[in-house]
Amino acid sequence: xxxxxxxxxxxxxxxxxxxxxxxxxxxxxxxxxxxxxxxxxxxxxxxxxxxxxxxxxxxxxxxxxxxxxxxxxxxxxxxxxxxxxxxxxxxxxxxxxxxxxxxxxxxxxxxxxxxxxxxxxxxxxxxxxxxxxxxxxxxxxxxxxxxxxxxxxxxxxxxxxxxxxxxxxxxxxxxxxxxxxxxxxxxxxxxxxxxxxxxxxxxxxxxxxxxxxxxxxxxxxxxxxxxxxxxxxxxxxxxxxxxxxxxxxxxxxxxxxxxxxxxxxxxxxxxxxxxxxxxxxxxxxxxxxxxxxxxxxxxxxxxxxxxxxxxxxxxxxxxxxxxxxxxxxxxxxxxxxxxxxxxxxxxxxxxxxxxxxxxxxxxxxxxxxxxxxxxxxxxxxxxxxxxxxxxxxxxxxxxxxxxxxxxxxxxxxxxxxxxxxxxxxxxxxxxxxxxxxxxxxxxxxxxxxxxxxxxxxxxxxxxxxxxxxxxxxxxxxxxxxxxxxxxxxxxxxxxxxxxxxxxxxxxxxxxxxxxxxxxxxxxxxxxxx
Numbered sequence: 001x002x003x004x005x006x007x008x009x010x011x012x013x014x015x016x017x018x019x020x021x022x023x024x025x026x027x028x029x030x031x032x033x034x035x036x037x038x039x040x041x042x043x044x045x046x047x048x049x050x051x052x053x054x055x056x057x058x059x060x061x062x063x064x065x066x067x068x069x070x071x072x073x074x075x076x077x078x079x080x081x082x083x084x085x086x087x088x089x090x091x092x093x094x095x096x097x098x099x100x101x102x103x104x105x106x107x108x109x110x111x112x113x114x115x116x117x118x119x120x121x122x123x124x125x126x127x128x129x130x131x132x133x134x135x136x137x138x139x140x141x142x143x144x145x146x147x148x149x150x151x152x153x154x155x156x157x158x159x160x161x162x163x164x165x166x167x168x169x170x171x172x173x174x175x176x177x178x179x180x181x182x183x184x185x186x187x188x189x190x191x192x193x194x195x196x197x198x199x200x201x202x203x204x205x206x207x208x209x210x211x212x213x214x215x216x217x218x219x220x221x222x223x224x225x226x227x228x229x230x231x232x233x234x235x236x237x238x239x240x241x242x243x244x245x246x247x248x249x250x251x252x253x254x255x256x257x258x259x260x261x262x263x264x265x266x267x268x269x270x271x272x273x274x275x276x277x278x279x280x281x282x283x284x285x286x287x288x289x290x291x292x293x294x295x296x297x298x299x300x301x302x303x304x305x306x307x308x309x310x311x312x313x314x315x316x317x318x319x320x321x322x323x324x325x326x327x328x329x330x331x332x333x334x335x336x337x338x339x340x341x342x343x344x345x346x347x348x349x350x351x352x353x354x355x356x357x358x359x360x361x362x363x364x365x366x367x368x369x370x371x372x373x374x375x376x377x378x379x380x381x382x383x384x385x386x387x388x389x390x391x392x393x394x395x396x397x398x399x400x401x402x403x404x405x406x407x408x409x410x411x412x413x414x415x416x417x418x419x420x421x422x423x424x425x426x427x428x429x430x431x432x433x434x435x436x437x438x439x440x441x442x443x444x445x446x447x448x449x450x451x452x453x454x455x456x457x458x459x460x461x462x463x464x465x466x467x468x469x470x471x472x473x474x475x476x477x478x479x480x481x482x483x484x485x486x487x488x489x490x491x492x493x494x495x496x497x498x499x500x501x502x503x504x505x506x507x508x509x510x511x512x513x514x515x516x517x518x519x520x521x522x523x524x525x526x527x528x529x
């Protein structure tokens with residue numbers, strides 16, 4: 001195999017990454033966005049030695065970007081190429097198997113390097129972050145070993161899973177979960193012993209600590225032999241698993257699905273030919289059931305909409321103790337925040353994704369030829385998002401009230417339900433508007449999640465430290481509905497508040513954004529065909 005051919009394969013893999021909005025978002029945009037947000041919230045805080053705190057924020061976000069590119073992207077990419085038959089066709093060409101794998105790992109290394117360079121550039125230009133030049137060799141060695149370790153684990157995960165959907169759900173779920181116990185999202189916290197042990201066993205924590213040492217301006221050359229040894233051991237173990245279990249033949253789903261997409265409704269069931277006068281309620285019920293079926297088949301959406309908020313609610317009070325946030329116990333405040341987050345995620349991220357996927361598959365165009373009104377299809381999707389938000393609220397209530405001393409006054413439950421409904425309707429309308437403005441189904445999650453997550457920090461759903469937000473950030477957050485939805489949920493769940501728990505002033509903002517979203521979606525209605 002000539003070097004030119006290997007470069008061509010690597011270049012193709014890099015272009016494939018560049019054309020994947022989700023991969024580019026989580027590898028490049030997500031880490032930089034949160035570096036800017038967290039650094040802006042913290043301000044010019046310095047250590048006792050005069051080092052800006054932002055100096056220590058670059059490495060955890062860099063590690064996340066590297067892991068996203070080298071672990072998640074490699075696992076999903078290889079599983080997708082296998083499932084689509086690309087790997088099998090490549091086996092019939094003169095291209096060696098090792099060259100295909102090397103090209104994908106090379107593309108992951110390029111994306112990882114771009115993430116680190118971008119973070120360092122933003123940190124240097126905006127937050128007085130400096131490279132420690134004598135530790136640069138250690139940083140390069142740590143970065144290369146981190147890429148190799150994460151890529152080997154990605155290949156092992158692709159080898160152990162049957163479908164790209166399972167690989168994506170496991171890879172993203174594992175990375176996000178481990179980031180909270182591996183000094184990536186929470187740095188230096190006193191974790192419970194079992195969580196500390198779990199983080200210490202896995203390689204991500206060692207990668208984060210080894211990279212942090214290379215940015216620490218204290219004396220030394222930045223090498224961390226112990227952490228590097230653990231990463232090397234995981235690299236070897238993962239490479240062995242990948243070599244033993246990896247296959248080029250498409251494996252397919254354990255139980256074949258009739259629809260081509262995980263949430264694609266079966267066309268024949270959308271409009272039964274024998275009943276052209278089905279009552280509206282029956283049509284809506286049918287659409288809700290199909291939307292929920294699609295949601296159940298999307299393991300990633302179920303995890304982040306239902307399981308992940310409950311995990312955060314259980315984890316944060318355990319890590320940070322019984323502190324106060326804006327005068328409320330942390331668990332009580334986070335309970336309201338996670339209800340708000342779940343409602344927005346289900347309606348603004350998951351629902352429009354299902355609509356855009358159906359549009360790309362031609363389902364919406366075929367739906368035009370059936371007696372089913374299109375509004376019932378959309379109502380079914382929005383209702384499914386509401387069901388998901390309510391299920392998340394129930395799960396959060398079980399965790400909060402049952403284990404964390406969260407208090408919920410039954411008198412204010414109607415106000416809480418009204419806030420959830422208003423939030424779901426608002427974000428469903430906004431998500432639908434975004435769907436009509438985007439031509440490609442590949443961009444929808446990157447845009448919706450890329451706007452929702454920063455707003456979660458600006459709206460103080462996720463609180464950084466004890467200091468209040470800078471005035472300009474608060475002014476920006478007050479324009480958007482997420483902060484007002486959080487305040488409405490807080491009013492309904494605050495045990496110290498009296499009355500019914502209604503917050504008309506805060507609920508009015510989501511209503512206005514609902515009208516704006518529906519106006520855009522209506523004017524752009526043709527874009528959904």
